[in-house]
Amino acid sequence: MLKDDEIAACRAALLAERDGLAAEDMASADNRATVTLDQQSVGRLSRMDALQQQAMAQATARRRQGREARIAAALARIDEGEFGFCQDCGEEIGLKRLTLDPTLPTCVSCAQG
Ligand SMILES: [Zn+2]
Numbered sequence: 001m002l003k004d005d006e007i008a009a010c011r012a013a014l015l016a017e018r019d020g021l022a023a024e025d026m027a028s029a030d031n032r033a034t035v036t037l038d039q040q041s042v043g044r045l046s047r048m049d050a051l052q053q054q055a056m057a058q059a060t061a062r063r064r065q066g067r068e069a070r071i072a073a074a075l076a077r078i079d080e081g082e083f084g085f086c087q088d089c090g091e092e093i094g095l096k097r098l099t100l101d102p103t104l105p106t107c108v109s110c111a112q113g
Contacts, residue, residue, distance in 0.1 A: 002084040006095055010102040011078050018071045021064050028057050070103035077105075086110050 002010075033054075077083040086093055086107035093107045104111070 001092065002095060002098070006098075007078060007083055010083065010098055011075065014071050014074050014078075014102050018068060018075075021068055021071075025061065025064060028061065067103075070105075073105065074103045 074083065084093055084095075084098060085091070087105040088110040089107060091107050093104060097104055097108060
């Protein structure tokens with residue numbers, strides 16, 4: 001069983017990562033905005049660069065949203081007292097594994113299976 005302070009440490013890590021992702025999201029919001037460059041002034045290549053950058057920013061944002069969902073799910077498991085137990089088999093996940101990534105919902109053997 002995880003101790004209360006171990007769960008608290010995981011919770012703190014999850015909250016810190018969530019804050020970091022939210023800050024990144026704010027910082028990159030401009031990059032994902034619709035490309036509205038003036039074709040005549042910037043030329044075709046620059047516009048393609050801008051579109052490519054926008055696509056990359058959107059892909060990064062999608063990854064970030066996926067990570068945020070995993071963090072939210074882990075925080076919910078903490079609130080429900082289910083944190084630290086494998087969602088597939090119910091066994092303990094292990095502190096080492098959770099320290100590595102507190103959003104992991106399954107134990108090592110279920111993750112490998
Ligand atoms: Zn398992």
